[in-house]
Amino acid sequence: MGRITLDKVTKSFGEVNVIPPLDLTINDGEFVVFVGPSGCGKSTLLRLIAGLEDVTSGQIRIDGEDATDMPPAKRGLAMVFQSYALYPHMSVRKNIAFPMKMAGMPQDEQNRRIEAAAKSLNLTDYLDRRPGQLSGGQRQRVAIGRAIVREPSAFLFDEPLSNLDAALRVNMRLEISELHNALKTTMIYVTHDQVEAMTMADKIVVLRAGNIEQVGSPLELYKTPRNEFVAGFIGSPKMNLIRGETAAQKGAATIGIRPEHLAASTEGGLWQGTVGVAEHLGSDTFLHVHDHGLGDEPLTVRVDGEMAVRHGDRIFLTPDESKLHRFDKQGLRI
Amino acid sequence: MARNVTNRRKAVVTVLAWLVGLAIFFPILWIFILSFKSEGDAIKTPFEVLGSAWTFESYATVQERSNYFRHFWNSVVISVGSTLIGLLIAIPAAWAMAFVPGKRTKDVLMWMLSTKMLPPVGVLVPIYLLFRNLGLLDTRLGLVIVLTLINLPIIVWMLYTYFKEIPGEILEAARMDGASLKNELIHVLTPMAVPGIASTLLLNIILAWNEAFWTLNLTAAKAAPLTAFIASYSSPEGLFYAKLSAASTMAIAPILIMGWFSQKQLVRGLTFGAVK
C-alpha cells in the first residue's frame, strides 16, 4: 500500500518560504512525476515526503497514518538519489542487502531477494564488485535494486537519470516504467525534464516556486494547460505564444498554438513569414519562422515527414483553430 | 610538468637538491651512526668516528641503566591513548558539524581553533596544582587527559575536513534504508572515512609523542615518556654521546617512520585543512 496525502504542507528555510501551503494526494500504485524548472521546490517536496526534511507546518499521511514526525527509516519508503548514493566501501551485494540488514531480515530471505533483484536488473555478474567498478547505468540499477528489495510502500526518485548520457537515459526510462508495471507500487519521480514526465507519469504535478500549477494526466496537461506557464513547460518543442492584436481578435490576451498544430505551406495560408533555421530530422521537420508580423519571437512549426524548404524561403502558416489555446491577462486559460 | 627539461639542468638540480636534503638530514644520520659506536669513539673527530668499530653496546647500556622500555611504553600509552580517546569524542562532533551544519558551526570551529592558541604556560600553575591535589602528577592517566584536550581541536578539524568530502546523500540513503543514527555512523560514515580517520590517528600520535611541555612539567620518573627521559641527558655525567644517540635513535625511529607514511596528510592536518 502506498497512498500519500499532503495536507496544507509548508516549508520555509529561515525567512524564505520555499513551499506555501500545499495539498496533494497520491493514490496507491500511481506513478506521479513532480516536474518544474530548477528551484521550483520539487526536490524539497520529495525530501519532505521522505522525511529528510521537517515540514514547517501541515501534515503528511502515509496510508492514512500521520507520518509528519516519523523519521525517514520508519516511513517504509525507498529512495533513489540523483548521485545514486551507493556505499562505496560495500560490494554490490552488500549495498543491496543493507536495508534488509538494517531491518534484521533473515539471511536466506536476504539472499533470495538479492538474487531476484540482481536477475531482474541484469546485475548477477556484478554482485561482488564495488560501485566504483561499475558504469553509470549499472550504478543506477544497483540503486534501484537497493530500493526494491525492501518492498517499500512507495519509491521516491530524485532526478535519477540526470547523470546518464542521452541514449542510456531513454533505456532507463523504459526500465523504470516496466518496473512500475511489474510492481504496481506507488512511485514519485522528480525531474526537470518534461519528456520524462510525459513519457512515464500517470499523473504529473507541475510546480513553480513551490506552488502546484496543475495536476493531471500527461494528455490533460498537453490538451488543456491551465495557464501559460504549464502551456509553455509541457510539450516539445514549446508552444508558440502570440500576444497583441492577433490575440485580441480571438478575445484573449495571449493565444498559444503548438508547433504541431500549425500547417505549413509554400502556396498560401493565414500567416506568412521567412524560414530561419530549418531542422530536417527525416521523421519531422522543424521550421523556425521569422518576420511573421505577430511578435518578436520566431514561430516554431513541426511538419510531419520531409519538407523541402531552406533558409530564406517564404512560407505560409495556418493554425488549427480547434487546437488554439487562449489565455487572459493573468495568464489563465479562458 | 609537461615540458621537456634538459638532462643537464636536471642533473644540476639533482646534485643541489641532494646536497641540501642530506645537509638537513645529517644530524639524524649522525646520531644513528654514533649510536653504534663506543663512548670513547663517539667524541672523536668525524673521520675517526667513521673509521672506528661498530657496536651495539650503547643500546644495551641504555636499556639496562635506565629501563628504556618503560619510558618507551609510557610514550606509547600516552600518545595512542590520548589519540584514541580524542577520536572517540571528535568523530561524533565532526559528524555533526560536517553533516548538520548550523548557523554557529563555523564559530564553534573557529573557537576550537582558538583554544589551541592559549599558551600552555598560562594554565601551567592551575593544572599543576589540580593534578597534585588529584594525585595525577607523574601518572600516565594525567598525561592522557591533558594531551587529549590539547589535541582535540586538531582532531576535530582534521576529521571535519575529511567528512566534508563525503557526500551527504550517502548518509541520507542510509537513513532511508532504515539505518539508525548509530548504524549510520558505524556502517556507513566510519568505513567511508577510514583513510581520513587513519591519517588523523597517525598525525595525532606523532604530535602527542613529541609533545614536550606538559610531558616535561607533569612527570618525574614513573610516568615519564621519552621526551622527558631524553631530557634527563641534559645534565650529563662522563661520556654519554653514544648512549644519548642510542636512546634518541630509538625515541625518534618509530615516529620518523610513521611520519614518512603520513607526510601527505600532515600538511592538511597541521594547517587545519587550509592547505591540501
Add this chain to the structure above:
Amino acid sequence: MATKASRAAARLMISPAVLLLLGWMIVPLSMTLYFSFLRYNLLMPGMEEFTGWTNYRFFLTDPAFTAALWNTLLLVGGVLLITTVGGTLLALLMDQPFWGQGIVRILVIAPFFVMPTVSALVWKNMFMNPVNGLFAHVAKFFGLQPYDFLAQAPLGSIIFIVSWQWLPFATLILLTALQSLDQEQLEAAEMDGAGALSRFFYIMLPHLARAITVVILIQTIFLLSVFAEILVTTNGGPGVASTNLTYLIYMQSLLQFDVGGGSAGGVVAIILANIVAIFLMRMIGKNLEA
C-alpha cells in the same frame, strides 16, 4: 539534511567535545586569574592573601620580563623569517624535476618528526659543544678557534635549532601549495614574455600567499610556547639571555614556587598571545573564506 531529530542528535554529538574544551579553557583560566591576585607561594602554605595588582606590578617591572619579551619576539620572528624564506627556496628547488625526488623529500621533512628534547640535545652536544662537537672538530681542522655557540650566542643558537625543526614544515606546506599551481598559468605567463623572476613574483608568490599565511599562523602558535629546547640547552641563560616568556613563567611558578607571580605572568602571556591570535585569526579567516 536537517530535521529536528537530526539537529537534536547533532547537538548531542557535539556537546562532549564542546563541554570538555570549554572546561579545559574556563577552569584553569579562572584559576590562573584568581591566583594572579593572591600572594601564594608553595613554600609558604597557608599564607595566601589577596594582594591586588602587586603580582602584576612585580612581574611587569622585572627587567627579566622585558628581556624575555624581547627574546620571545626575536625567537618567533627569527624562526619565522628563516623558515618562510628558506622554505620557499627549498620548495622551489624541490618542485623542479630531479632524480630521487621522493627520497630527498623524505630526508627534508625528517627533522619535523624529531622530538624537541632530542633535537635540542643533539645539536647542543654533538654539534655545538666547544670541545667534542662536530662544529668544534671542523673549526680545529681548519685551524680555527672553536666557538661556544650556546654560551656566546645562546638565543641565536636556539633560533637555529628551532628553525631546523620547523623548516621541513614550512617547506612541505609551501611545496604542496606550489604543486597545486596550474602549470598552464606559468606557461601562459611564459608565452606573454615573463622571465623566471617575473613568473615567481607575479604568479607563484601570489599563489603562495595563502600557504605562507598559514605557515606563519601555525608556527607562531607553536613558537610562542617554545620550552623544551631552552630547558635542555641553556636553562634560559646565561642570565636571562635565552629566556623567553614561557620559560620565565615556568621558572617563577615551578622553580621558585611563586604561584601568584607565575599566574600573573600567565595572564600576561595569555593576553599577548591573544593579541597575536586575533590578528592572525583575522588573516587566516579571510584566507579560509577564499
